[in-house]
Amino acid sequence: xxxxxxxxxxxxxxxxxxxxxxxxxxxxxxxxxxxxxxxxxxxxxxxxxxxxxxxxxxxxxxxxxxxxxxxxxxxxxxxxxxxxxxxxxxxxxxxxxxxxxxxxxxxxxxxxxxxxxxxxxxxxxxxxxxxxxxxxxxxxxxxxxxxxxxxxxxxxxxxxxxxxxxxxxxxxxxxxxxxxxxxxxxxxxxxxxxxxxxxxxxxxxxxxxxxxxxxxxxxxxxxxxxxxxxxxxxxxxxxxxxxxxxxxxxxxxxxxxxxxxxxxxxxxxxxxxxxxxxxxxxxxxxxxxxxxxxxxxxxxx
Ligand SMILES: [Zn+2]
Ligand SMILES: [Zn+2]
Numbered sequence: 001x002x003x004x005x006x007x008x009x010x011x012x013x014x015x016x017x018x019x020x021x022x023x024x025x026x027x028x029x030x031x032x033x034x035x036x037x038x039x040x041x042x043x044x045x046x047x048x049x050x051x052x053x054x055x056x057x058x059x060x061x062x063x064x065x066x067x068x069x070x071x072x073x074x075x076x077x078x079x080x081x082x083x084x085x086x087x088x089x090x091x092x093x094x095x096x097x098x099x100x101x102x103x104x105x106x107x108x109x110x111x112x113x114x115x116x117x118x119x120x121x122x123x124x125x126x127x128x129x130x131x132x133x134x135x136x137x138x139x140x141x142x143x144x145x146x147x148x149x150x151x152x153x154x155x156x157x158x159x160x161x162x163x164x165x166x167x168x169x170x171x172x173x174x175x176x177x178x179x180x181x182x183x184x185x186x187x188x189x190x191x192x193x194x195x196x197x198x199x200x201x202x203x204x205x206x207x208x209x210x211x212x213x214x215x216x217x218x219x220x221x222x223x224x225x226x227x228x229x230x231x232x233x234x235x236x237x238x239x240x241x242x243x244x245x246x247x248x249x250x251x252x253x254x255x256x257x258x259x260x261x262x263x264x265x266x267x268x269x270x271x272x273x274x275x276x277x278x279x280x281x282x283x284x285x286x287x288x289x290x291x292x293x294x295x296x297x298x299x300x301x
Contacts, residue, residue, distance in 0.1 A: 097254045123251045139153060219248075
């Protein structure tokens with residue numbers, strides 16, 4: 001737990017110097033733990049409306065209302081069901097949430113991890129009624145070069161704080177952090193111009209299970225900070241299931257909102273790409289997905 005705590009020097013400098021909210025710039029009370037003000041914390045965007053029962057993606061209202069079979073699933077989950085049982089998120093990856101996650105990842109804002117971890121705990125708690133009573137908690141790993149550059153894995157930091165919070169809110173739930181279960185085999189390269197299928201294959205090969213006996217017959221909860229197209233979560237779940245896991249569940253802090261029928265929130269930056277397997281462009285569209293799914297059997301592919 002100590003690894004993500006603010007260093008004594010940081011704590012001292014915070015106590016001595018006036019500080020300001022990293023997101024809006026308003027002055028902070030003397031003893032705020034994270035450099036983010038209460039107003040900002042309360043303005044984190046939440047997902048609303050019908051969502052896919054598997055991946056949690058926003059459902060198109062008309063299809064949902066038409067009463068089709070599997071109407072509670074999104075198109076992608078109907079066509080290519082994920083290896084995970086269900087993916088949940090706390091909020092949407094935009095506005096204050098996006099700013100806070102960026103601060104955590106790119107400005108080394110470790111103190112934010114505690115409050116963001118509590119939000120992740122609320123995300124995980126959505127699974128409390130249906131997920132197994134005992135699970136291994138597996139953060140999505142960074143490649144070691146990325147880890148060396150950033151100094152910490154935000155998914156693991158968030159998971160540690162979330163578990164701390166869940167031990168209080170759900171003491172009967174046996175969730176055990178297994179931080180080194182998944183390995184990222186390589187730094188994922190730019191994948192611009194690749195089809196959805198090529199991207200999926202590329203990400204799938206990016207993970208491996210360090211020790212199969214660790215996951216054999218275990219229920220696994222995969223943790224990441226952002227859920228974008230779902231390719232990372234799907235790839236991790238496939239690897240874990242192939243290694244013998246009994247079931248895989250996914251919880252993230254924030255989900256990229258599909259802003260229309262033709263795209264995920266375009267505000268995703270390329271620097272977020274490692275969360276989704278290193279895509280240089282996350283503007284994966286439903287249309288593109290359809291086209292690529294339908295092209296899977298073509299020999300030219
Ligand atoms: Zn603020
Ligand atoms: Zn879905």
